[in-house]
Amino acid sequence: MIRITLLCLLLLMNLRLSAQDAADSNSIKPGRLVFVAGSQAVTTGTMLYGLNEAWYKDYESSPFHTKDDMGEWCQMDKLGHVYAAYSFAGPLSGMYTWAGLDRRKSVLYGSAASVTFLTVIEVLDGMSAEWGFSWGDIGANILGGALYAGQELAWQEQRIQFKFSAHIRKYSPAQLANRADQVYGTSPAERILKDYNAQTYWLSVSVHGFYKRWPKWLNIA
Structure with missing residues (x-):
């Protein structure tokens, strides 16, 4: 869904401020790692609360269910998911690098965190009568994270x-x-x-x- 793009832009503002001084390091910095984990948890919780207030509360809730939306919106919503996951992965990886993790782990953890965050939102969709958990969206999220991680691991650049x-x-x-x-x-x-x-x-x-x-x-x- 296109609201994913809005979430992406808002979260990136927070993540870039935290990761702007990211640099390679040979040792993990526990204090920074705690800060990274805490800031991600707070940001995620705040945004999920805001999303619920702005979106889900206006629709009836339902038991968890899936929905096949591959034929809708000419796949534009799927491109939005790819873009969101791809855009999240870079700043998230930078935060882990800033905390002292090596490049490979930072890339993998950052990309995984990006996909995980968007998957949580998809689960919320699955509990809304208006929407539904979409495997197509999940695939798009994974593709976006993989697009970033694959290039960083293969070429160390995008x-x-x-x-x-x-x-x-x-x-x-x-x-x-x-x-x-x-x-x-x-x-x-x-x-x-x-x-x-x-x-x-x-x-x-x-x-x-x-x-x-x-x-x-x-x-x-």
Whole structure:
């Protein structure tokens, strides 16, 4: 679901502040590791509470159930899941590096934490009558985490970056515009996050990473 993208952006703000001084280290720093675990737990709990207040409480709860939504939204929601998991993994890995874990463990733990967080949200979907636990979403989450981890372990850099952009789309005639306001909201933030028609996802490939004579600034997307 597109709200995953909003959660991703909000959590990244917190994680980047915590991990901005990340550096390789030969020893684990217990104090930092406790801080990392604590900050992730607090941030996750706070955001899940906020998600419940903003989203789930308005819908009837139900026993845990699954839902096959692979045929919905032209797969745009799945791209949102891939993007969220991929975007989470980097800052989370940086936090573990800052705490003193070696590069490999940091990448694996960070990517696993990213997928785990999004899986918790999926479980909440599974207990809402309006939605349902989606194995397609889980697969997309794993793909996003693997896209980050695989490159870090193989190349120690992100040669293939997953990108996202959006714009405010104007609809006409008036009847369609009114419908868009009802479905997507009226604020810029709501429109960017909810209107799949105005979103773009793409891969940006660093050719220089594979062929050193290629200019660094010129990627293929």
